[in-house]
Amino acid sequence: MSRPAIHLSVIDADATHTALSIVGLAVAAFGLLVVYRRFFHPLAHFPGPFWASVSSLYGVWAFVSGGEHLIHRGLHEKYGPVVRFGPNELIVNDPYMLPLIYHRKADKTEVYAPNFGIETVFTWLRHQDHVAAKRRIAHAYSLLSIKNLEEYIDECLAQWISALSDISKDPSKPINFARWAEWFTYDVISYLSFGEPIGFIAARADVRDLIKNYSDASMLLEILALLPKVSWWMRKTWVGRKFLMAKAGDRKGVGVIMAERDRIFEKHTRDMEKGDGSKGILLTKFIAAKNADGTPMSTDDVKAEALLAMIAGSSTTSNALVRLIFNILQHPSCLSRLTAELDAITPTLTSPIPTFEEARTLPFLSACIRETFRYSPSTVQFPRVSDGLELNGKWVPAGTSVSASPWIMHRNKEMYGEDADTFRPDRWLEANAETTALWDKYDFRWGYGARKCLGRNIALMEIYKATILFFKHFRPELVEEIGFTSSGGPKSTTLYIHPRN
Numbered sequence: 001m002s003r004p005a006i007h008l009s010v011i012d013a014d015a016t017h018t019a020l021s022i023v024g025l026a027v028a029a030f031g032l033l034v035v036y037r038r039f040f041h042p043l044a045h046f047p048g049p050f051w052a053s054v055s056s057l058y059g060v061w062a063f064v065s066g067g068e069h070l071i072h073r074g075l076h077e078k079y080g081p082v083v084r085f086g087p088n089e090l091i092v093n094d095p096y097m098l099p100l101i102y103h104r105k106a107d108k109t110e111v112y113a114p115n116f117g118i119e120t121v122f123t124w125l126r127h128q129d130h131v132a133a134k135r136r137i138a139h140a141y142s143l144l145s146i147k148n149l150e151e152y153i154d155e156c157l158a159q160w161i162s163a164l165s166d167i168s169k170d171p172s173k174p175i176n177f178a179r180w181a182e183w184f185t186y187d188v189i190s191y192l193s194f195g196e197p198i199g200f201i202a203a204r205a206d207v208r209d210l211i212k213n214y215s216d217a218s219m220l221l222e223i224l225a226l227l228p229k230v231s232w233w234m235r236k237t238w239v240g241r242k243f244l245m246a247k248a249g250d251r252k253g254v255g256v257i258m259a260e261r262d263r264i265f266e267k268h269t270r271d272m273e274k275g276d277g278s279k280g281i282l283l284t285k286f287i288a289a290k291n292a293d294g295t296p297m298s299t300d301d302v303k304a305e306a307l308l309a310m311i312a313g314s315s316t317t318s319n320a321l322v323r324l325i326f327n328i329l330q331h332p333s334c335l336s337r338l339t340a341e342l343d344a345i346t347p348t349l350t351s352p353i354p355t356f357e358e359a360r361t362l363p364f365l366s367a368c369i370r371e372t373f374r375y376s377p378s379t380v381q382f383p384r385v386s387d388g389l390e391l392n393g394k395w396v397p398a399g400t401s402v403s404a405s406p407w408i409m410h411r412n413k414e415m416y417g418e419d420a421d422t423f424r425p426d427r428w429l430e431a432n433a434e435t436t437a438l439w440d441k442y443d444f445r446w447g448y449g450a451r452k453c454l455g456r457n458i459a460l461m462e463i464y465k466a467t468i469l470f471f472k473h474f475r476p477e478l479v480e481e482i483g484f485t486s487s488g489g490p491k492s493t494t495l496y497i498h499p500r501n
């Protein structure tokens with residue numbers, strides 16, 4: 001009776017021994033990797049925290065902590081302008097290094113590889129592929145093309161102001177400005193991309209939870225981007241593609257937006273066949289675009305670029321608009337100077353909605369916009385692959401990821417002065433031509449070099465116009481004192497809005 005028990009205990013002992021051996025080997029391998037990364041890796045001579053030098057999880061921890069920019073700042077204060085932030089990664093805080101890192105032939109790192117859909121102008125890693133992808137669509141984003149779309153922005157704006165006016169009739173009813181900003185920018189970008197707004201402003205709601213689905217997915221996508229090996233597995237293996245990659249028709253996440261894109265794309269194609277679909281929108285321009293060999297872009301490429309515009313151009317713009325409005329509200333003197341400037345130009349305007357040309361001539365508004373992008377940018381790190389360069393007197397081997405963030409660059413005190421941590425639009429009005437030229441040269445709000453934001457004219461057009469009309473029509477009142485996050489975003493975005501006249 002006892003034999004089987006003895007037999008089992010022998011098996012148990014064997015299994016325990018094997019398991020211990022495996023664990024022991026794994027610990028030893030990890031130990032060797034740690035020693036190699038810390039002391040023998042080509043980046044070992046760059047300073048930085050221990051855990052960053054031995055594991056990429058340090059970067060993930062910094063990102064999910066929500067205070068990545070503060071962690072970066074603390075590390076630069078401790079270790080200097082170039083810090084080792086991952087086993088194979090450096091971060092920098094000196095704006096003069098931007099042209100060295102973001103030069104014409106700089107490739108992007110795996111962080112950008114597409115975790116849904118296919119390659120686009122934003123996701124191509126090799127600079128040669130990017131040049132080809134950009135050449136075929138850049139004209140669609142040119143200032144001239146965008147000016148032809150201005151009337152669609154005005155249409156959304158008129159609808160936005162009218163809906164807000166309705167709400168303002170009940171002075172006891174506050175609005176969540178962040179939601180309203182999102183509805184405006186998502187309607188604009190769907191209109192410009194696909195020829196019809198999705199209808200957030202009309203519904204005064206997040207239609208089919210599209211915005212929620214995207215924002216729920218984006219945190220996960222950003223974490224995946226920081227773990228290139230995991231994201232590679234998801235993109236390149238059958239299991240990953242089948243079960244984890246977003247696809248049109250998913251009930252949650254980016255797939256919901258992809259399905260919306262497909263629905264509008266098919267409708268647009270039918271309209272074009274009937275001869276009434278053009279409107280000069282991005283989708284039409286992408287359909288007409290040609291590859292280098294003269295062939296048209298494939299339907300998949302067209303759909304991917306249109307989806308990119310939707311995604312790259314929506315919450316980025318609404319975040320910037322929210323930050324601008326709350327920076328102004330936080331500083332009553334800015335608010336009164338701005339409203340005085342708006343009142344002064346109103347009689348000279350040819351139409352109730354100023355043109356982009358007119359809007360850009362407003363000096364104080366322009367200063368507030370520039371200062372918001374400097375002081376409170378909401379974008380993160382933009383890594384590039386080094387092809388071998390010297391930074392701060394040390395050699396950075398080819399293949400290293402080197403990156404910078406607008407928040408860190410734009411708070412640089414040598415470049416912007418001792419008060420760089422203060423929101424002060426006047427710095428843009430006081431600066432002489434030489435200083436302004438320097439700030440323009442090292443401006444990082446749209447990225448740097450060949451891969452600078454293609455949609456910046458669209459974003460600026462929306463932001464200028466929406467801010468003018470908002471303060472022209474309404475006197476916003478804060479529901480509570482504004483608290484700001486360390487990156488410069490308002491903690492609460494609830495406002496009462498009263499009609500101004």
Ligand code: HEM
Nearest residue numbers: 121122309312313316317320382446447451453454455459
């Ligand atoms: C305030 C709003 C916006 C901000 C702050 C912003 C910021 C940026 C930044 C920093 C990059 C470069 C990223 C990198 O180098 O890794 C970028 C690229 C890009 N953005 Fe924007 N963006 C905004 C609005 C838009 C809009 C409205 C669109 C389209 C309608 C758009 C389309 C793109 C595209 C297509 C790229 C890729 C460009 C390339 O690689 O050639 N963005 N954006």
